[in-house]
Each structure stands twice: as C-alpha cells, then as structure tokens.
Amino acid sequence: MSDQHSHDHNHKHRKQIVNRLARIEGHLRSVKEMTAKGRDCSEVLLQIAAVQKALDNAAKLLLKDHLESCVVDAVHHGNQDQVIADLNKALDNYIR
Amino acid sequence: MSDQHSHDHNHKHRKQIVNRLARIEGHLRSVKEMTAKGRDCSEVLLQIAAVQKALDNAAKLLLKDHLESCVVDAVHHGNQDQVIADLNKALDNYIR
Numbered sequence: 352m353s354d355q356h357s358h359d360h361n362h363k364h365r366k367q368i369v370n371r372l373a374r375i376e377g378h379l380r381s382v383k384e385m386t387a388k389g390r391d392c393s394e395v396l397l398q399i400a401a402v403q404k405a406l407d408n409a410a411k412l413l414l415k416d417h418l419e420s421c422v423v424d425a426v427h428h429g430n431q432d433q434v435i436a437d438l439n440k441a442l443d444n445y446i447r
Numbered sequence: 448m449s450d451q452h453s454h455d456h457n458h459k460h461r462k463q464i465v466n467r468l469a470r471i472e473g474h475l476r477s478v479k480e481m482t483a484k485g486r487d488c489s490e491v492l493l494q495i496a497a498v499q500k501a502l503d504n505a506a507k508l509l510l511k512d513h514l515e516s517c518v519v520d521a522v523h524h525g526n527q528d529q530v531i532a533d534l535n536k537a538l539d540n541y542i543r
Contacts, residue, residue: 362488369479372475376472379468379472379475383468383469383472386465386509387465389458392458392509392512393513393536393537394537396534396537396540397536399506399509400540400541402502403502403541406495410492410496413488437490438488438489441488442492444492445496445499
C-alpha cells in the first residue's frame with residue numbers, strides 16, 4: 352500500500368508545511384470556540400472560509416514540494432508509475 | 448461591529464456543528480503529524496481534501512441553521528438589512 356510508505360529524501364518545505372498546519376489547527380480551534388459561544392454565524396462562516404483558503408495554500412505548497420522532490424526522485428529510481436498514479440488520484444480528489 | 452455581536456436565540460444544530468469542528472480539528476492534527484513524519488505526499492493531499500470536504504459540510508449545516516434561526520429572527524425584529532448584508536459578505540467569501 353502506497354499510504355504505508357514513508358520518504359527518506361528531503362522535502363524543502365516540510366517544516367514550513369507542518370507549521371502552517373499547526374497554525375490552521377489553532378485557527379480552527381478558535382472557530383470552534385466562537386461557534387460554541389454563539390458568535391455571529393456570518394463571522395463564523397468568514398473564518399471557515401479563511402481556514403479553507405489557508406488549507407488550499409498549504410496543499411499548494413505540499414504539491415510543489417512533492418513535484419520538486421518525490422516525483423523527480425521517483426523518475427530517477429524508475430518507479431514513477433506508482434508515484435504519478437497516486438498523485439493523479441490525490442489531484443482528482445483535491446480539485447473538483 | 449457586527450462581529451462583536453452574539454446571539455441569544457437558539458440554533459438547532461449548534462452543538463452538532465461544534466462537535467463536527469472538534470472532529471475536523473482532530474483530523475487536521477493527525478494530518479499535521481503524518482506530514483511531520485514524512486508520510487507520502489499524495490496521502491497527505493487526500494487527507495487535506497477530506498478535511499476540506501468536512502469543513503464544507505460544517506459550513507453548509509451552519510448556513511442552514513443560520514437561515515432557519517438568525518435570518519427569520521432578524522426579519523421578525525426588523526433588522527434584516529444588516530444580517531442579510533453580513534450573510535452576503537460571508538457567502539461572497541465562502542463560495543468563490
């Protein structure tokens with residue numbers, strides 16, 4: 352299963368992506384808290400939209416990193432078919 | 448500022464929305480952890496897409512709740528203009 356496999360090559364932006372996801376997690380926690388407190392629905396919706404936009408940007412950075420490292424690496428090692436099939440599946444799910 | 452205002456009328460699904468947001472927060476935490484561990488990029492992208500879909504569903508439920516309670520309530524109290532302006536702004540941001 353490809354989802355059991357982990358990478359040993361470097362990802363230039365991994366730490367940056369993890370930091371972004373941590374920040375988005377904190378943002379989402381505050382959205383949850385404002386919802387629990389009964390804050391204005393329009394304001395909650397705006398904040399959910401901001402979380403979605405931040406996730407889009409994190410996904411974009413991840414994808415760029417993936418293209419620069421994993422895909423190039425896979426081509427060098429001759430196992431590009433599985434990597435490209437996995438990436439296509441992920442893109443089909445991500446961009447609707 | 449409309450974002451300072453809080454609601455005292457009931458939202459049928461508020462608890463359900465808060466629970467969903469809590470679950471999404473946990474999901475996002477696990478996505479962050481799998482990214483930190485260097486798990487397959489395609490798999491991370493699939494999970495980010497799943498988080499986005501769950502957020503869409505939470506936003507949809509919030510919006511339905513808002514229409515059923517806040518908007519109807521605002522019309523009864525004659526202050527629908529501000530509520531509808533806020534909602535339109537939120538929709539413009541949410542649906543691009």
